[in-house]
Amino acid sequence: MKNAVDAYRLFFPAGWLMAFWGVFLWILFPWKLVSYPGLNHPEIMMGGFFLCFVSGFLMTAVPRFTATFGPSENDQKFSLALIALLFVSLLLPGKKPFYFAIILNFIFLIYFCAKRFLVRKNDPPEPFIFVGVGLFTGIVGALILFAAEFTELNFQIYSLGKIFFLQTYILCLVLGVGSRLVPALLGWAPLPTEQKQSSAKNRKMFLYLALLFLLTYVCETLVNAPLALALRAVLITFITMKFWKLYKPPQRKAVQTWGLWLSAWSVVVGAWGLVVVPQMRIHWLHIIYISGLGLMTFMIAVRVVLSHGGHDMAIEKKSKILAVGAFLLFLAGLTRFSAGIGPHIYQSHLLYAAVTWIFGLLLWGGIFIPKMFFITEKKN
Incomplete structure (x- = not known):
């Protein structure tokens, strides 16, 4: 039953259901069957839909990119428990249970990836530096929002946590995974398993790009939003044009x-x-x-x-x-x-x-x- 432990088989259906429910709330709202969805919709989409698909993809791809081992039976059982906890948390009052479930999902995902990275036979693709930054901002953002449920935080800290969770983490993950996968799927690069090993020069370049991208969100929240938005647009354009070859059909x-x-x-x-x-x-x-x-x-x-x-x-x-x-x-x-x-x-x-x-x-x-x-x- 090798295919039974593929992580995407567990997380993709869960993410699909979250994508359905997070938007179906807007259909129920005009009939006053639910409270205003704008308070819960973003969290469900980011912590439910996107996080489930991210987990399913990374837990399927990372073992292959690092030439290590796939999910164990315990990993599979823990994944099912986390998915169940995520759904149960939506039925409980307040956002504390949901943020707690999200934090556990991030911790497990980081543990899963780090465990395989430490015993890797191959280095992961250079753009995956963005993946590390994405997971870091995701869990930091979730922790800040969780803490805000218990105590009043500084407004700027709270705003930074919110933008980390609702924007930064998913865009970092997409830029990281996409820079290796998208050009291959579009036909402009070899398939990921056929591409050459990473180089120190490229790793350094993607590290600088990832840190600069992260800095735009800090700058947007704490310093100068227009400048940060312009710099981020430049970075996204540079990455998608240079590495994704987006300028060509x-x-x-x-x-x-x-x-x-x-x-x-x-x-x-x-x-x-x-x-x-x-x-x-x-x-x-x-x-x-x-x-x-x-x-x-x-x-x-x-x-x-x-x-x-x-x-x-x-x-x-x-x-x-x-x-x-x-x-x-x-x-x-x-x-x-x-x-x-x-x-x-x-x-x-x-x-x-x-x-x-x-x-x-x-x-x-x-x-x-x-x-x-x-x-x-x-x-x-």
Whole structure:
């Protein structure tokens, strides 16, 4: 039962459910079935949806990148316990249980990766320095928000914790993983397992880039937000153009690659939107999170599920259902952005965006969720 312990089989379905519930709240809200979702929606998406997919991907990829060992039986059991705790915490009053569950997830993920890094036979890819920074900011941000539930913190410290958890950690992880994976999936680089070993020069370059990227969030919170946003947009543009080759359409023509390409461009456009039209900050962030990182997460998960599960790889190239699902996920971000055009359409467009996202999720999940549990196709 080798495939039974693949981490993505545990965490991806959990992340999909979190992605559903975190947005479905906006559909329930107009009927007054839930309290205002704006207080819980960001945490569910960052600590539920994204963190589950990050855990599933890293726990699947890190053993391969380091040429070490996969999840043990105890790792699998602990993963199931953490996922259960995450869902139970949503049923409990207040945010303390949820932040506590998130912190435990980060601790376990850091432990899992560090344990394999220390006995590595291969060095992880140079961009994975961003992954380390992302995990660091994620747990620091969660700890600050957890502490704020018990005592009143300095406003700047609290703001830094919030931006670390709601923005920094996931963008760092995407820039780290994406700089190795995205160009390979788009057809501009060899597959990760075929690429050359890292070099000291490249490691140093990515270390400087990661630290500078982290500094933009500290600067945004404590010093000068416009300067920080501009520098961050420059860094994102530099990384995606130089390493992702985003200025060229995908060489591999597939539904998945076009979705991935559009999602990456959404991150770049959203980053510059924050600089040019800062008064629409929350709306540009949703372009980054929904049309960008959200769609990108599901497009990368397509490759993980198909390749590691031994399924027909033609699905990522030709599936019309995947194409419609990807388009709806992309459109959900644009629809959410349009809510900022005027107060008279704000609530209705939030609802439209939520419905669009849900339909996109259902189409994606209808194809790939069953494939995480059942291996019925011959492996290529």
